[in-house]
Amino acid sequence: MSDELIQIETPFAFNEENQREFDKLIGRYPIKEAAMLPTLHLAQRQAGYITPAVMKYVAEQLEVSVMKVKDVVTFYPMFFEEPVGEYVIRVCHTLPCALRDCKEVLDHLKAKLDTDVASETNLAKGTTADGKFTLMKVECLASCDVAPVIMINDDLYKNLTPEKVDEVLNNL
Amino acid sequence: MVEEKRILYEHLDVPDINTFDVFRQYDGYKGFEKAIAEYQPEEIAKMVLDSGLKGRGGAGFSTGEKWSFVPRDIEPRYLCCNADESEPGTFSNRYVLEKNPHLLIEGILICCYAMGIETTYVYIRGEFTLGKKMLDAAIKEAYEQGYLGEDIRGTGLNVNIYTHPGAGAYICGEETGLIESLEGKRGQPRNKPPFPAVEGVFRKPTVVQNVETLCNLPFIVSNGVEWYTQMGPTYADTRFDPPKPDANTGTKLYCISGDVNEPGVYELELGLTCTELIEVAGGLRGEEVKAVIPGGSSAPILTHYELDTRLDFTSLTLAKSMLGSGGIIVMNETRNIVDCLLNIMKFYAHESCGQCTPCRWGTPWVRDIVQRIADGNGRQSTITRPKFGIAENGRWGDTGETEEIYEDLDLLESVANNIANVDTMTWNTICVFGIAVSWPAVSYMRKFRPEFEAAIRESKLVTLPVAEATVPPEENYAYQQRFVPKEFADL
Numbered sequence: 001m002s003d004e005l006i007q008i009e010t011p012f013a014f015n016e017e018n019q020r021e022f023d024k025l026i027g028r029y030p031i032k033e034a035a036m037l038p039t040l041h042l043a044q045r046q047a048g049y050i051t052p053a054v055m056k057y058v059a060e061q062l063e064v065s066v067m068k069v070k071d072v073v074t075f076y077p078m079f080f081e082e083p084v085g086e087y088v089i090r091v092c093h094t095l096p097c098a099l100r101d102c103k104e105v106l107d108h109l110k111a112k113l114d115t116d117v118a119s120e121t122n123l124a125k126g127t128t129a130d131g132k133f134t135l136m137k138v139e140c141l142a143s144c145d146v147a148p149v150i151m152i153n154d155d156l157y158k159n160l161t162p163e164k165v166d167e168v169l170n171n172l
Numbered sequence: 173m174v175e176e177k178r179i180l181y182e183h184l185d186v187p188d189i190n191t192f193d194v195f196r197q198y199d200g201y202k203g204f205e206k207a208i209a210e211y212q213p214e215e216i217a218k219m220v221l222d223s224g225l226k227g228r229g230g231a232g233f234s235t236g237e238k239w240s241f242v243p244r245d246i247e248p249r250y251l252c253c254n255a256d257e258s259e260p261g262t263f264s265n266r267y268v269l270e271k272n273p274h275l276l277i278e279g280i281l282i283c284c285y286a287m288g289i290e291t292t293y294v295y296i297r298g299e300f301t302l303g304k305k306m307l308d309a310a311i312k313e314a315y316e317q318g319y320l321g322e323d324i325r326g327t328g329l330n331v332n333i334y335t336h337p338g339a340g341a342y343i344c345g346e347e348t349g350l351i352e353s354l355e356g357k358r359g360q361p362r363n364k365p366p367f368p369a370v371e372g373v374f375r376k377p378t379v380v381q382n383v384e385t386l387c388n389l390p391f392i393v394s395n396g397v398e399w400y401t402q403m404g405p406t407y408a409d410t411r412f413d414p415p416k417p418d419a420n421t422g423t424k425l426y427c428i429s430g431d432v433n434e435p436g437v438y439e440l441e442l443g444l445t446c447t448e449l450i451e452v453a454g455g456l457r458g459e460e461v462k463a464v465i466p467g468g469s470s471a472p473i474l475t476h477y478e479l480d481t482r483l484d485f486t487s488l489t490l491a492k493s494m495l496g497s498g499g500i501i502v503m504n505e506t507r508n509i510v511d512c513l514l515n516i517m518k519f520y521a522h523e524s525c526g527q528c529t530p531c532r533w534g535t536p537w538v539r540d541i542v543q544r545i546a547d548g549n550g551r552q553s554t555i556t557r558p559k560f561g562i563a564e565n566g567r568w569g570d571t572g573e574t575e576e577i578y579e580d581l582d583l584l585e586s587v588a589n590n591i592a593n594v595d596t597m598t599w600n601t602i603c604v605f606g607i608a609v610s611w612p613a614v615s616y617m618r619k620f621r622p623e624f625e626a627a628i629r630e631s632k633l634v635t636l637p638v639a640e641a642t643v644p645p646e647e648n649y650a651y652q653q654r655f656v657p658k659e660f661a662d663l
Contacts, residue, residue, distance in 0.1 A: 036356030
């Protein structure tokens with residue numbers, strides 16, 4: 001990633017609250033680089049997704065190369081390099097949920113939101129036209145007893161049926 | 173019917189148990205107070221070793237033994253609590269974190285006291301936002317009450333706990349992957365040795381323990397080793413002469429999901445059978461058990477012939493499977509095993525970290541083969557070849573019969589065994605992810621071969637009745653090796 005590319009983006013910096021949070025984080029580890037994941041989470045919450053400018057800023061803060069940040073961002077599925085909807089809907093589709101008909105829930109969401117399922121390299125595919133929702137499949141969410149489950153942003157919804165999905169979406 | 177034996181989960185449903193005051197009312201932090209008042213750190217480590225506590229995260233390694241590898245003369249030492257619960261079918265840690273986080277803090281304190289550790293990182297799954305929030309709140313309270321921080325309860329003990337969020341990678345549940353991730357890198361596991369106990373996070377000695385393991389510690393200290401060792405079976409390890417006791421002590425948080433009437437977490441003494449567990453979980457949803465996954469999706473599958481297998485570390489290992497994280501998934505007669513394998517193989521193909529070539533290329537390859545079979549495009553050679561087996565003379569050789577070749581099934585087994593060989597238990601990868609892929613792939617295929625063959629033959633998924641779909645034990649190579657352990661007391 002060259003510097004010219006980065007300059008096209010709007011520069012990124014932590015707001016006051018996140019800066020305070022970041023200062024707290026950095027004191028927890030003997031090396032700054034170790035604060036990478038929590039810092040990226042913080043930055044993603046502020047910026048919406050990880051832009052090159054965010055990576056550059058995080059790299060400066062943690063005193064590592066931009067490449068190293070990129071390295072980490074591309075490894076973890078929870079970091080987005082493209083814009084996502086206001087609500088990110090994660091549908092679990094691993095075996096215990098599959099045994100309890102998660103496909104029905106997913107198909108219903110697809111029809112209702114009129115969108116495809118996002119892939120890791122193409123988040124736009126699963127984002128609704130109004131930019132409100134991003135629909136994606138994820139691996140086990142560790143709630144197999146209340147399967148099928150979905151996560152909308154930070155909240156978990158359990159024992160879903162298509163009717164319950166409607167209810168959940170209406171209450172957002 | 174087997175009774176639930178709630179120890180870790182005893183107060184889980186008490187309202188507001190997540191707050192310090194309520195936790196104290198239910199004997200919270202008493203184990204830790206007893207530890208610092210009555211025992212030296214070495215005595216605690218000895219107690220844990222004697223208790224026979226095995227790590228609950230998956231490998232089932234003796235906790236006391238692991239602690240004994242940590243060099244006491246290198247400072248600082250770290251504790252990493254593994255709360256990256258991602259194994260499909262496992263969900264017991266989530267409830268501890270969300271409902272009773274102080275119990276985990278107490279466990280951490282005891283471990284820190286025993287090992288002289290000042291800094292603990294709780295690596296918590298990125299998706300566990302509620303769990304992290306609850307744990308953070310509990311940690312804050314514990315600091316305020318003087319149970320964390322500097323000079324705890326006037327003993328001169330300093331302990332700090334920090335939570336560290338993951339970001340959705342399954343492999344970070346592997347201990348060295350977790351350490352790499354904690355250091356701010358891609359979560360790609362390290363070569364072992366050196367083991368984390370010697371060189372772990374920040375290249376310092378590190379104890380890595382699962383949430384459930386740590387939660388056992390307060391009870392071992394409060395109630396004593398003798399109380400703890402009474403629970404669960406102790407087998408005879410006959411590899412030694414005279415045989416050594418092989419303890420499977422304590423309770424386990426069995427997470428049961430799939431086709432049962434009341435899925436959930438059941439805390440039971442180790443050593444009950446599959447059938448008993450299904451009964452505890454409200455019985456089977458459906459007519460007949462087709463298959464049971466005994467320890468998270470990585471574990472080799474058990475057929476209906478194997479439901480008498482006891483669910484503990486030793487018995488399952490000898491049954492050529494594993495207890496793993498205790499995530500039990502039950503499947504009834506309506507399930508298609510090819511379809512189930514496809515689901516699991518998609519999971520592993522997605523979660524392979526990409527570090528070792530056999531795994532990076534092998535996992536998508538295995539997935540594609542299973543996908544092909546499920547789509548009805550499985551490859552079947554038209555030629556027949558001599559069938560090898562036990563011949564008339566009683567020796568291995570040409571049986572005089574011929575068999576049709578299911579090319580894709582041979583290929584599936586070959587590719588899976590080249591990631592990690594399930595028969596020799598050797599893996600061509602750095603971490604045990606390799607074996608976690610080939611174990612299900614090969615065991616499903618060998619134990620439910622008729623269903624795979626039918627899918628290839630008829631070019632579509634065919635769900636056979638349970639009896640037809642399962643390979644009888646006497647014909648199943650992996651099953652023949654099954655061995656039921658003897659109890660130590662019986663010798």
